[in-house]
Amino acid sequence: MMTPQVITPQQMQQILQQQVLSPQQLQVLLQQQQALMLQQQQLQEFYKKQQEQLQLQLLQQHAGKQPKEQQQVSTQQLAFQQQLLQMQQLQQQHLLSLQRQGLLTIQPGQPALPLQPLAQGMIPTELQQLWKEVTSAHTTEETTGNNHSSLDLTTTCVSSSAPSKTSLIMNPHASTNGQLSVHTPKRESLSHEEHPHSHPLYGHGVCKWPGCEAVCEDFQSFLKHLNSEHALDDRSTAQCRVQMQVVQQLELQLAKDKERLQAMMTHLHVKSTEPKTAPQPLNLVSSVTLSKSASEASPQSLPHTPTTPTAPITPVTQGPSVITTTSMHTVGPIRRRYSDKYNVPISSADIAQNQEFYKNAEVRPPFTYASLIRQAILESPEKQLTLNEIYNWFTRMFAYFRRNAATWKNAVRHNLSLHKCFVRVENVKGAVWTVDEVEFQKRRPQKISGNPSLIKNMQTSHAYCTPLNAALQASMAENSIPLYTTASMGNPTLGNLASAIREELNGAMEHANSNESDSSPGRSPMPAVHPVHVKEEPLDPEEAEGPLSLVTTANHSPDFDHDRDYEDEPVNEDME
DNA sequence: ACCAGGGTAAACATAA
């Protein structure tokens, strides 16, 4: 990968000549490079090495040695040069911003030379204060908005709500234009020098001045060293500025990561967090995606919940890239199987939370349409719903179903028609759908039957549910046993929870040892109406009592009783 | 490889 080739001193000089730098400044520049390199991911090992060698050569040059390397300019070298220039630009940018803030005065005619002006423009006291501020500036956390000069002291002082370790150094009046005002020594006394033990430039017996690392026995010697080696001079001030840039970079990075986190949380937890900054599309490198569900989920423009402006706007149809997080594996395509390997302990506390979760987060509920439809119907007072009411229930209970109406509604209808367990009943007011519980239990007997251990396993592991993977769960305090059903129950105990789960899992029980079948408290057999279409195989009298317990009550949370209609059609709230 | 269950899409019918 890396070639031993290096930039020859001449080349180096070439590069740097643009800036007419003194060797001293050169050194500083190199340090700047170093600092910035740490920030920028693109600059990795390769550049580092290059830089080291550069430095070496530089030293050699100063020592009067003649370079022996050939003068070949490799592509890498070019790249490096570019990088160098880039960094210089960066630096100048920052200087400009500083200048704008009045922190620096740079003479107009003078090319924005990074090094000299600072000393010229600032008086020593200011510099020291500046330095102190910079070195303790890590407390400035809220630097989101502006990319540039997020570090400038003015903003720091004025806008930062975060308590700064050092008191404000600049007085408010001195901020926007003009020079820093000189402050009283008193203020200064608040600085770290008064607290030797916490001096940020001293630690582990070493001077932590950037690029120094001189060993100092004790604090006294450190102070001495500090005063002698890092006195106020061009070099120090330049280094100071480098450090400022470092901090700035870090803050930028922090801001970005914060943004990312915000977007993630917003995406996953719609309402709990506030999407303040309008983020760029997350670019989480991810392995898996919501793929199918995601892509199909948003056909044209992207109907995200209004509350989630953060969501990536890119046409989801394109692809996976965006909505993904590394942790979303288990959410997976909609067609996933639920019988997976989740292993979540059941906690009744989860349930309500889960309901809330699905109400607010656009996470696909890990249930089949059939289960959901049934649930909707059973939750209703009459155990019957019109198609539209079913729709409403879906949108009410699951944020996920507030978009792509065409798709999932079709699926609902499809399921209603397809499954024998759903019975259409002609009512006075039209048709309603009911659930033939027996039929429902009959389906998906699969192979669980006869294997109690398996059943039990499912009970506990409750594979069926958890849509979020462990990581996600960990990160958000919601463990999910999405038993939204229980929310409607008066008092979800683990007992009936288990039965609920069992049922949700599938009615396999009946085939196995149906002894478990919990008596359903109050499920009325069937509305006193006659089914119109009985999809062959009407009732199986054999077992009229299944584990039907789940839904006992009719009314869910009061706040939802009104049939709120979520407009299904994607309102282009966010499009690009 | 096969099969079953589930999701999605779409064609079609019918009633409002």
Added chain:
DNA sequence: CTTATGTTTACCCTGG
């Protein structure tokens, strides 16, 4: 005619 509601078929995917 349009829309909502149903029905049906086809295809795909996943997991057993």
